[in-house]
Amino acid sequence: MKVLFLNPQGNFDDKDSHWTQHPDFGGQLVYVKETALAMAKKGVKVDIVTRLIEDEGWKEFADEIEHYQGSDVRIVRIPFGGKKFLRKELLWPHLYEYVKGIQSFYKKAQGYPDFITSHYGDGGLAAAMFREEKKVPYSFTAHSLGAQKMQKLRINKENFQYYEERLHFSKRITAEKIAMANASTYIVSTRQEQIEQYGHPLYQDVVHIHSSKFKVVPPGVNTKIFQPKTENQQEDAVKERLKKVIQRDIAEERKKLPFVIASSRLDKKKNHLTLVNAFGKKINLRKKANLLIVIGGVENPYHDYSKLKEEEQKILDEIMNSIKINQLKGKVAFISLNNQKELAACYRQVAEKGGLFSLTALFEPFGLAPIEAMACGLPVVVTKNGGPLEVLKEGDTSYGLLVDPEDEEDIAEKITAVLSNKERWQYYQKQGILRVREKYTWERTAEGYIASIEEILKTGDKGENRGIPSYYKGYSHFLEKDVQQMKEAYLST
Ligand SMILES: O=c1ccn([C@@H]2O[C@H](COP(=O)(O)OP(=O)(O)O[C@H]3O[C@H](CO)[C@@H](O)[C@H](O)[C@H]3O)[C@@H](O)[C@H]2O)c(=O)[nH]1
Numbered sequence: 004m005k006v007l008f009l010n011p012q013g014n015f016d017d018k019d020s021h022w023t024q025h026p027d028f029g030g031q032l033v034y035v036k037e038t039a040l041a042m043a044k045k046g047v048k049v050d051i052v053t054r055l056i057e058d059e060g061w062k063e064f065a066d067e068i069e070h071y072q073g074s075d076v077r078i079v080r081i082p083f084g085g086k087k088f089l090r091k092e093l094l095w096p097h098l099y100e101y102v103k104g105i106q107s108f109y110k111k112a113q114g115y116p117d118f119i120t121s122h123y124g125d126g127g128l129a130a131a132m133f134r135e136e137k138k139v140p141y142s143f144t145a146h147s148l149g150a151q152k153m154q155k156l157r158i159n160k161e162n163f164q165y166y167e168e169r170l171h172f173s174k175r176i177t178a179e180k181i182a183m184a185n186a187s188t189y190i191v192s193t194r195q196e197q198i199e200q201y202g203h204p205l206y207q208d209v210v211h212i213h214s215s216k217f218k219v220v221p222p223g224v225n226t227k228i229f230q231p232k233t234e235n236q237q238e239d240a241v242k243e244r245l246k247k248v249i250q251r252d253i254a255e256e257r258k259k260l261p262f263v264i265a266s267s268r269l270d271k272k273k274n275h276l277t278l279v280n281a282f283g284k285k286i287n288l289r290k291k292a293n294l295l296i297v298i299g300g301v302e303n304p305y306h307d308y309s310k311l312k313e314e315e316q317k318i319l320d321e322i323m324n325s326i327k328i329n330q331l332k333g334k335v336a337f338i339s340l341n342n343q344k345e346l347a348a349c350y351r352q353v354a355e356k357g358g359l360f361s362l363t364a365l366f367e368p369f370g371l372a373p374i375e376a377m378a379c380g381l382p383v384v385v386t387k388n389g390g391p392l393e394v395l396k397e398g399d400t401s402y403g404l405l406v407d408p409e410d411e412e413d414i415a416e417k418i419t420a421v422l423s424n425k426e427r428w429q430y431y432q433k434q435g436i437l438r439v440r441e442k443y444t445w446e447r448t449a450e451g452y453i454a455s456i457e458e459i460l461k462t463g464d465k466g467e468n469r470g471i472p473s474y475y476k477g478y479s480h481f482l483e484k485d486v487q488q489m490k491e492a493y494l495s496t
């Protein structure tokens with residue numbers, strides 16, 4: 004069986020370059036790579052199909068074909084939308100060129116795939132356009148849906164146009180709906196995603212939340228990387244770097260305190276700010292811990308972060324401002340980590356000193372970072388908005404603490420509750436490790452995908468035949484009326 008993973012945004016290479024150092028290089032790439040590798044290990048022929056980029060700043064993505072070391076999985080890069088890097092919000096008008104490129108690549112080479120898995124609205128739209136012409140069924144994995152992002156960014160009548168011009172939500176929501184309507188199956192990470200995220204009013208004309216198309220397939224954790232205490236030199240390198248950061252950023256009298264570590268992309272919806280403000284406003288929290296913020300690619304934000312993208316600089320400006328007005332200098336440290344191995348080593352160092360992981364995202368569709376931190380033996384205190392609600396609580400059993408990400412009091416209370424009670428800290432350390440071992444492995448994710456694909460290939464394509472607006476094939480402009488229509492629909496929800 005031959006399966007393509009369509010993931011036009013971000014990019015892939017053997018070194019996982021740029022991961023989390025750009026908003027388009029995050030968990031979705033981890034998810035696509037790990038699921039593809041795990042499926043290939045089970046004998047499936049897998050290609051990850053993404054974009055060919057010939058750009059000074061993105062040198063890793065100029066080869067048409069690349070292999071992951073030790074795997075048959077190929078990264079196939081199709082030229083579309085010019086040569087320069089484009090952030091995901093700017094890909095919409097070029098996806099048909101991507102589809103035509105895929106068709107000619109596979110026609111020449113070795114024939115079309117049996118099945119396509121599509122990722123995010125852009126991958127889903129491309130799969131729908133491919134299927135319309137070549138009748139190959141596909142699954143849709145949202146990773147993140149536009150409606151929730153709009154809500155959490157508090158988009159309203161006043162700022163709608165501002166965000167539309169930058170993030171093109173009307174193009175994204177329209178694409179997501181096309182992807183949903185024509186898909187044979189929806190792969191979701193949690194039941195919560197199926198009911199709450201797909202259940203948003205904006206999607207109700209194309210999806211029924213109790214449809215049999217839904218398959219709950221949880222993502223996994225690479226437990227070769229994310230595991231409790233281990234003896235390897237990576238620890239020493241990171242241990243040294245962490246020591247220097249403590250020396251540089253933490254006041255003398257506070258050096259013994261444990262860390263609360265935050266390690267997500269600098270994206271507004273990750274909401275680092277409320278966590279920093281909680282430190283600033285809640286003395287009981289400050290007494291118990293220092294804050295450690297992971298920022299890939301920036302050595303010392305107290306000194307300079309001008310190399311970051313404009314959006315990320317704005318987010319860091321807010322964080323630095325909060326540190327200033329709350330007199331948090333000496334209580335907040337920054338560390339730059341360049342890959343998952345270093346991240347895991349840092350998690351283990353924080354766990355050794357009795358710290359914990361926190362993520363106060365306004366909305367987190369699933370959240371790979373929390374389960375990775377748990378796998379390293381770190382208790383977690385994370386947002387209750389989204390996937391973590393289902394990951395950290397099953398029946399009466401709790402595997403970590405859930406907080407309202409906009410309530411500094413709640414955040415401070417839950418963090419200090421774990422840090423001030425050794426038994427509770429040990430309980431959540433154990434629960435976290437157990438939860439990941441029981442439920443989150445990429446092998447099981449691959450099994451879920453293969454079972455869904457085999458079922459579709461046996462019972463037939465379940466997708467509708469909903470047409471694709473000519474804008475996405477370059478025959479027209481995105482019509483103002485479509486923007487207005489989505490704006491009214493969104494503002495009425
Ligand atoms: O220095 C770093 C820091 C983080 N990461 C990785 O980046 C990923 C972050 O993933 P996640 O915590 O899931 O956040 P997002 O990047 O926002 O991922 C999106 O896609 C994921 C997969 O579907 C979902 O879990 C998220 O909810 C969704 O927002 C993790 O695997 C981290 O290991 C690195 O590789 N290097």
Ligand SMILES: O=P(O)(O)OC[C@H]1O[C@](O)(CO)[C@@H](O)[C@@H]1O
Nearest residue numbers: 026027028029030031032146147
């Ligand atoms: O915040 P947005 O625009 O919904 O995009 C999030 C998506 O971007 C990525 O960071 C790209 O990897 C994904 O992890 C995620 O699916």
